[in-house]
Amino acid sequence: MTRFLSALASALVLILLTPGVAAAHAIIDRTEPGIDKVVEESPKKVVMFFSEPIEVTFGGLRVVDTRGRRVDEGATQLVPGRDDAAEVALRRDLPNGTYTVGWRVVSADGHPIEEAFVFHIGAPGKNPLGLTDEILSGDSGSGRVEGSLLGATRWLTYLALILLAGCLVFVVGIWDRTTVPPDVSEFFERRLRRLASSAWVVALFATAWSLPLQGAVAGGLPLSDAFSVDVLGGVAETRFGAVALLRLGLLGAVAACGFIAWRKYSLAELRTVGAAARGRQPSPAGLTLAGTLLIVLLVTPGLAGHPGATPPVWLNIFADGLHMMGVGVWIGGLAVLLIAALPATGSIGDSERAQVMAPVVQRFSDLAVVAVAAIIVTGVYASWIQVGSLSALTSATYGWVLLAKLAVFVPLVALGAFNQRYVKPRLESDGRRGGATLPMLRRVVRLEVALALVVVGVTSFLVNLPPAKLETGASGPFITDTRIGDYNLNVLVDPNTIGENQIHLTATKASGEPARIFGMRVELSMPSEQIGPLPVRGRRLAKGHYVIQGRQLSVEGEWRLEVFARPSRFEEVTTAIDLQVGP
Incomplete structure (x- = not known):
C-alpha cells in the first residue's frame, strides 16, 4: 500500500510539473464579415462559425473601432438552431473604417480559445491592423498553475473511478466466490474498505476542485476569483459543469449504497461459514443499483470530453464507457489484487496461500482477458474517430501522444499475458510451488500497476489535445x-x-x-x-x-x-x- 501511494504521488507530481496545455479544439470555419475583408455596408452583426460545438458562458464577441470604443450591442449568444456558431449585434450605420473583433469561446470539451481579427467597412481605416495587438496582449488572470491543476484533477478522477470499478468487480466477480480463512477475509475487507473509501474521497475532491479550476481556465481568471458564486454558477451552466455536478451526485449515491451494504453484511462473516453463508450476500437489486451507478460514473469523463463532442455522440459515449469499464475491471482489479488480496494471504503458509490465491488469480485472469479485448476494440475505434488516417498519426501531436500511450500499453498487455500463460497455470497445478510463484506474481503485478499509472497519466494529457484529424486537416x-x-x-x-x-x-x-x-x-x-x-x-x-x-x-x-x-x-x-x- 505504501509503495502504491508513493508511485501515485510521484505520478501526480510529474503531472503538476507538466505545463498546462492551452490546446483549443474548436477552430474557425468562417466569419461574417470575413477576416480582413472589406464590406460595402455596415453589417448588422458579427457571426463566427466553428468546427465543433462551443459555449459562450465565459467569453463572447467584443467589437471595437480603432479608438477602442465598443460598437457591439447586447450579449453574445449562440446562433438560433446551432451550437457551433456565435453572434453579437452591432450598432446601426457604423462609419467606414477598420473594426476589431476580440473573441473568446470554450470548446464543447471544455478548452478555451481566444483570438482577434479585423474587418473593414468601405475601406481599411488609418490603422488597418485595428486593435488586435492590444486585445491579444492583454494579461490573462489564469496561467500554467491553473491548467496543470485542472489536468491533475482529471488524472485523479480517471484513477479514482477505475479503482472504484475494480473494487466492485473484484468483490462480486472474484473474491465473493472464493472460500478463504476468516482472518484472511477480515484483512481483505479492511484493505478493500480503505481502498474504496480513498478512491471515493479522491473522486469527490478532484471533481469538486475541477469546478473552480475550470472557471479559472475558461474565463482567464486568477484562481482566487474562480470561487465566486457568479463564476461557479457559470461553470454549472456549461457541459463540463453539468457533468461534474452529475458525478458528484452519483458519488453521493454510491456512498449511500456502500454504507447500507456494509451495514447489512460482512465479507469476513461470509467467508467464515463458507458456501452456506452465501444466502446472506447482497440482493441482486442492490448489486444492480451499485453496478448501474458505477457504469454511469465511468461514462461521465466521455460526456465532458471528446466523445461527447464528436458525432455520432451516442456511439462514441457508449464506446468510451465500455473502454472505461474494461480499464476498471483490468487495471482496477490489478490494484485490488496488489493492495488487498495478496497481502491478505500473507499470514498463512505458502502451500495454503497458493491454494487460496489460485482460484482468485484464475477468475481475475479470465475477466481480464475479456476486459483487455474490450479495451482494444474500443481503443481502436476511438483512435480511428479522432485520428482518421495513418499520416495524421505521425504528423500530429495527438498522434504521437497516442503512440506513446500504445508504447506503454503493449508491455502492459504482455505482462498480463505472462500472468495468464505462466503464473496462473503454476498456481493451479501445484500448491507446493506457491512459495516461488506468488512473489513472482507480486512483482509482475507491481510492474503492471506502475505502467497502468503511466497509461492513465498519458490519457489525461491526451484528452487535452485537439484530435489528430482536426490538427492535420484530414477533416x-x-x-x-x-x-x-x-x-x-x-x-x-x-x-x-x-x-x-x-x-x-x-x-x-x-x-x-x-x-x-x-x-x-x-x-x-x-x-x-x-x-x-x-x-x-x-x-x-x-x-x-x-x-x-x-x-x-x-x-x-x-x-x-x-x-x-x-x-x-x-x-x-x-x-x-x-x-x-x-x-
Whole structure:
C-alpha cells in the first residue's frame, strides 16, 4: 500500500510539473464579415462559425473601432438552431473604417480559445491592423498553475473511478466466490474498505476542485476569483459543469449504497461459514443499483470530453464507457489484487496461500482477458474517430501522444499475458510451488500497476489535445502547434482545400503573450508532384500574427509548409510542417 501511494504521488507530481496545455479544439470555419475583408455596408452583426460545438458562458464577441470604443450591442449568444456558431449585434450605420473583433469561446470539451481579427467597412481605416495587438496582449488572470491543476484533477478522477470499478468487480466477480480463512477475509475487507473509501474521497475532491479550476481556465481568471458564486454558477451552466455536478451526485449515491451494504453484511462473516453463508450476500437489486451507478460514473469523463463532442455522440459515449469499464475491471482489479488480496494471504503458509490465491488469480485472469479485448476494440475505434488516417498519426501531436500511450500499453498487455500463460497455470497445478510463484506474481503485478499509472497519466494529457484529424486537416481546416526558434507557433490553414486558402501564423512566448516578429514568409512545396517551393510573404495582422492568402495549394495531397520568421532584424529561424490538403 505504501509503495502504491508513493508511485501515485510521484505520478501526480510529474503531472503538476507538466505545463498546462492551452490546446483549443474548436477552430474557425468562417466569419461574417470575413477576416480582413472589406464590406460595402455596415453589417448588422458579427457571426463566427466553428468546427465543433462551443459555449459562450465565459467569453463572447467584443467589437471595437480603432479608438477602442465598443460598437457591439447586447450579449453574445449562440446562433438560433446551432451550437457551433456565435453572434453579437452591432450598432446601426457604423462609419467606414477598420473594426476589431476580440473573441473568446470554450470548446464543447471544455478548452478555451481566444483570438482577434479585423474587418473593414468601405475601406481599411488609418490603422488597418485595428486593435488586435492590444486585445491579444492583454494579461490573462489564469496561467500554467491553473491548467496543470485542472489536468491533475482529471488524472485523479480517471484513477479514482477505475479503482472504484475494480473494487466492485473484484468483490462480486472474484473474491465473493472464493472460500478463504476468516482472518484472511477480515484483512481483505479492511484493505478493500480503505481502498474504496480513498478512491471515493479522491473522486469527490478532484471533481469538486475541477469546478473552480475550470472557471479559472475558461474565463482567464486568477484562481482566487474562480470561487465566486457568479463564476461557479457559470461553470454549472456549461457541459463540463453539468457533468461534474452529475458525478458528484452519483458519488453521493454510491456512498449511500456502500454504507447500507456494509451495514447489512460482512465479507469476513461470509467467508467464515463458507458456501452456506452465501444466502446472506447482497440482493441482486442492490448489486444492480451499485453496478448501474458505477457504469454511469465511468461514462461521465466521455460526456465532458471528446466523445461527447464528436458525432455520432451516442456511439462514441457508449464506446468510451465500455473502454472505461474494461480499464476498471483490468487495471482496477490489478490494484485490488496488489493492495488487498495478496497481502491478505500473507499470514498463512505458502502451500495454503497458493491454494487460496489460485482460484482468485484464475477468475481475475479470465475477466481480464475479456476486459483487455474490450479495451482494444474500443481503443481502436476511438483512435480511428479522432485520428482518421495513418499520416495524421505521425504528423500530429495527438498522434504521437497516442503512440506513446500504445508504447506503454503493449508491455502492459504482455505482462498480463505472462500472468495468464505462466503464473496462473503454476498456481493451479501445484500448491507446493506457491512459495516461488506468488512473489513472482507480486512483482509482475507491481510492474503492471506502475505502467497502468503511466497509461492513465498519458490519457489525461491526451484528452487535452485537439484530435489528430482536426490538427492535420484530414477533416476540415488544418491546425497545429510547433516550435520556431524560442517561440511557439500556431499554424491554421483554412479551409485547407484546393483553391484559395488563408494561412494564419501566430507566434507566442512561453507565457502565451504575442511574440515580437519582424516578418514571416513561407515556402510551399509538394515533393511527390515536384511542385515548388513556392515562396509567399506574410502580411502582418497583429503582433506576432501574420496571414498569407492565395491559391498556392492547387493539388490535393500532402504538402510541405516551411515557415521562416525574423525575431530580430538580423536573425531568421525556420520550421517545417506537413499537411494533408483536401479536395
